[in-house]
Amino acid sequence: MDGTDQAQAAQADAGAWHPLDPLRPAEIAAAAEIVRGAHPDVRELRFETIELAEPRKDVVRGFVPGDPIERQARFVAYARGATGVWRGLVSLDQGRVVEETFLADAKPMISPEEFFEIELAVKADPRFQAALARRGVSDQDLVCVDPWSAGNFDVAGEAGRRIAHTFVWMRARAGDNYYAHPIEGLNGVVDIDTGEVLRIDDYYADTAPMAVPMGESNYTADMMDGFKPEPAALDVVQPNGPGFRVTGNLIEWEGFDVRVGFNGREGLVLHRLGYTENGVRRPILYRASLTEMVVPYGAPVRAHHRKNVFDIGEYGLGKLANALELGCDCLGAIHYFDAYVNDITGAPRLIKNAICLHEEDYGIGWKHWDWRTDHAEVRRMRRLVISSISTVGNYEYGSYWYLYQDGIIEFEMKATGIINTVGCEPGKPSRYGTEVSPGVEGQIHQHVFCARLDTELDGPSNRVLECDTVAMQPGPDNPYGNAFYVQERVLARESEARRKVDFDAMRYWKVQATERTNLMGKPTAYKLEATSAVRPYTHPESPSGKRGQFVYNHLWVTPFAVDERYPAGEFMNHSTGDDGLAAWTAQDRPLDGADLVLWHSFGIHHLPRPEDFPVQPCVTCGFKLHPVGFFDRNPMIDLPPKRNAASCCVGE
Incomplete structure (x- = not known):
């Protein structure tokens, strides 16, 4: 099935859609096929973005269910191993690219699949392996390399490239929390497009490296030594179903x-x-x-400024x-x-x-x-x-x-997970952080x-x-x-x-x-x-x-x-x-x-606390x-009076 056929299949039940509905799977696949067809000479075309190109506001505001919907996809694509991106629009109705611009200096975001490619490239580099050996680390399977976007720091050899800057941790054993064991002062710089490791920066190449803290700080249920007594059950029950x-x-x-x-x-x-x-x-x-x-992190030392x-x-x-x-x-x-x-x-x-x-x-x-x-x-x-x-x-x-x-509308961001950790001398964290576990600093x-x-x-x-x-x-x-x-x-x-x-x-x-x-x-x-x-x-x-x-x-x-x-x-x-x-x-x-x-x-x-570790x-x-004057009175004034019959007095 070519891109036009896929697009038509994706539109088969368009009457049930709304112009702002996200792209469906068939539409994403159709858009990719159409863009690939427009670039037959590109050996490996990669896609940063395929998403709904939202229609004009007047079209959306005037839409009546059953109206025909013109579906377009916005894309950002690039050739692996080359610089620049194509940005454009695909008409899913017409099965063709209707607008496209090549942006020579633009660099696409880092895709999840590239995280693994970057890690493998660094771990395979002999310079990296030698730096690990100087730290007494021999089991590569326990080493974890996190790719970070590299920013724009005008570093020699990086200009014009799409690169990742990496930080390194290790596990004490399989399944262990590797953020408890930072390998401090060891970073890789990778050209994402070519897979080339440009540099291995070892800030302890000429001196004794900082010891890797090996105290375990785990959080998964299978690695806990025990649990507190289970809290009393608290169920949310809506016997008549939800109100939405x-x-x-x-x-x-x-x-x-x-x-x-x-x-x-x-x-x-x-x-x-x-x-x-x-x-x-x-x-x-x-x-x-x-x-x-x-x-942004506040430490200017050992590549943490990046x-x-x-x-x-x-x-x-x-x-x-x-x-x-x-x-x-x-x-x-x-x-x-x-x-x-x-x-x-x-x-x-x-x-x-x-x-x-x-x-x-x-x-x-x-x-x-x-x-x-x-x-x-x-x-x-x-x-x-x-x-x-x-x-x-x-x-x-x-x-x-x-x-x-x-009538209030609120947005709340809940940040949790694991703080980014660095190594420190036990009992001597830097001014830029807090020791959250012996030898482990949160910046x-x-x-x-x-x-x-x-x-x-x-x-x-x-x-x-x-x-x-x-x-x-x-x-x-x-x-x-x-x-x-x-x-x-x-x-x-x-x-x-x-x-x-x-x-x-x-x-x-x-x-x-x-x-x-x-x-x-x-x-x-x-x-x-x-x-x-x-x-x-x-x-x-x-x-x-x-x-x-x-x-x-x-x-x-x-x-x-x-x-x-x-x-x-x-x-x-x-x-x-x-x-x-x-x-x-x-x-x-x-x-x-x-x-x-x-x-x-x-x-x-956020200045991390010990209480933020091992999981924040x-x-x-x-x-x-x-x-504020949107309503003429309290919009809740006419809520019906109701006493919750499921509530009870403890001990009675």
């Missing part, structure tokens, strides 16, 4: 509706989030996703998503969404249960006791949880979107994320206001010294909308509709509450700082542009920093009343979107 309804990729729950999407780079994506009130659907977000993250990975742009959060497990990753009445991404050959790869959907009790939503009548009214709140978890090397990243019955670092929020609050025309609380000086208008109020200003242009959190002003930002007002005659709005702002510590002129300029403001606002998708630029691997938010906002485009995109930077500032408890960060 799923139709394809559409979720409906408590007035909200949203479409879930998924791609290899961003992973979980929310499309067309809205709320229906009195029979009228009101749009809130056109698209929301986590579009970039950077993890650890400043952009996990989304250099690896792909979606490609590294987990297959979630019932009763472990999610509890209760669960609906799973499978996801498909392309592998390096262009074939579709199934990620079973990539997205989890469930409800959670969230305590009381509101309560009041009238002390005069001794009457109390209370309503419990629940939230809808849409989640996905990805493993990027040593770390796990859990992306959680929450919808609440009071200070940050996780800085950027969410892209494409708003359509009660329509495509929105404005953003900055809201600061002002304390009045004592005087005639403030005779008692208690006066304070919120002062608002419109962020009218991009130059005005590169903003930082100001806790002294209790600052927040408000997205306002220009086409609708509430009962009080005020524009309907949602506010962005920055709950996890972090101050970056990498210098703006450092390699990491230049490439990740989005971290230097907590809010950026841009008018929507189709090709502005990633805050640090599209091709992050070895990027120079000349693409992304800083470059786009230099145009200083007008914002007031435009179709707006908010970019919010937030994160985690979840550390969280995120942000909230609160309705």
Whole structure:
């Protein structure tokens, strides 16, 4: 079956689809075949990306079920052993490439399949084997080489190449936690395209190497010496089934509706989030996703300065998503969404249960006791949880979107997994970290994320206001010294909308509709509450700082542009920093009343603790979107009163 036949087969049941549905397996395979057919002279064509090319907004907004859908796939492909990439569009209806550009200087992200190729290349290098022998390590099967994106450090011999920089650990025995045994000061540099090991950097080549710490720190159940008493059973039971309804990729729950999407780079994506009130659907977000993250480490010694990975742009959060497990990753009445991404050959790869959907009790939503009548009214709140978890090397990243019955929309990142470890002299960690186990140091670092929020609050025309609380000086208008109020200003242009959190002003930002007002005659709005702002510590002129300029403001606002998708630029691997938010906002485009995109930077500032090892408890960060005059009253006021009959008093 050629690409045209595959495309037609993929479209056979198109009437049941929505334009924003992710590519199906047959579509991914068809797109790859079509692109290969357009490059018959390329011996081995590899694929970084095959994903849905999302239709224009007007097409999506005007879509009626049953309408014909033009399906296009966006691709990034490259020839193994060569530089540059082809970026383009495939028409799955026509079975041909309809747009393509060759980008000679762009370098694709590192694919999961290449992780293994890089490790094997380093382990086979005689220089690496000799360095291990100097450390008394002879069993190659116990050695683990982790590939890291190499950044852009202007190192001789690396320019123009697509390379990986590696760090090394070992297991004490099969199945052992190798991050407990760092082989310090030994790094490999690999040309990913050719497989050539360019260098083996041994920082102890001329001196006695640091001893490999061999104390075991394991976490898998089969290696534990024993367990605490099992906690009392706590089951989540919904005897009548869940409160949500799923139709394809559409979720409906408590007035909200949203479409879930998924791609290899961003992973979980929310499309067309809205709320229906009195029979009228009101749009809130056109698209929301986590579009970039950077993890800069604070140690300048023994090649650790090269650890400043952009996990989304250099690896792909979606490609590294987990297959979630019932009763472990999610509890209760669960609906799973499978996801498909392309592998390096262009074939579709199934990620079973990539997205989890469930409800959670969230305590009381509101309560009041009238002390005069001794009457109390209370309503419990629940939230809808849409989640996905990805493993990027040593770390796990859990992306959680929450919808609440009071209209709040929240994003939470749960970071867990294993901290990146380095060797140290026992009892003598460096100033750049903490000893978490004898001879094992966890280095200070940050996780800085950027969410892209494409708003359509009660329509495509929105404005953003900055809201600061002002304390009045004592005087005639403030005779008692208690006066304070919120002062608002419109962020009218991009130059005005590169903003930082100001806790002294209790600052927040408000997205306002220009086409609708509430009962009080005020524009309907949602506010962005920055709950996890972090101050970056990498210098703006450092390699990491230049490439990740989005971290230097907590809010950026841009008018929507189709090709502005990633805050640090599209091709992050070895990027120079000349693409992304800083470059786009230099145009200083007008914002007031435009179709707006908010970019919010937030994160985690992490000096590891012994309690973070051998596996780190979840550390969280995120942000909230609160309705501010979007509703005319508390949207939970009409929740029916209900007492939970399954609750009981212990001991009675």
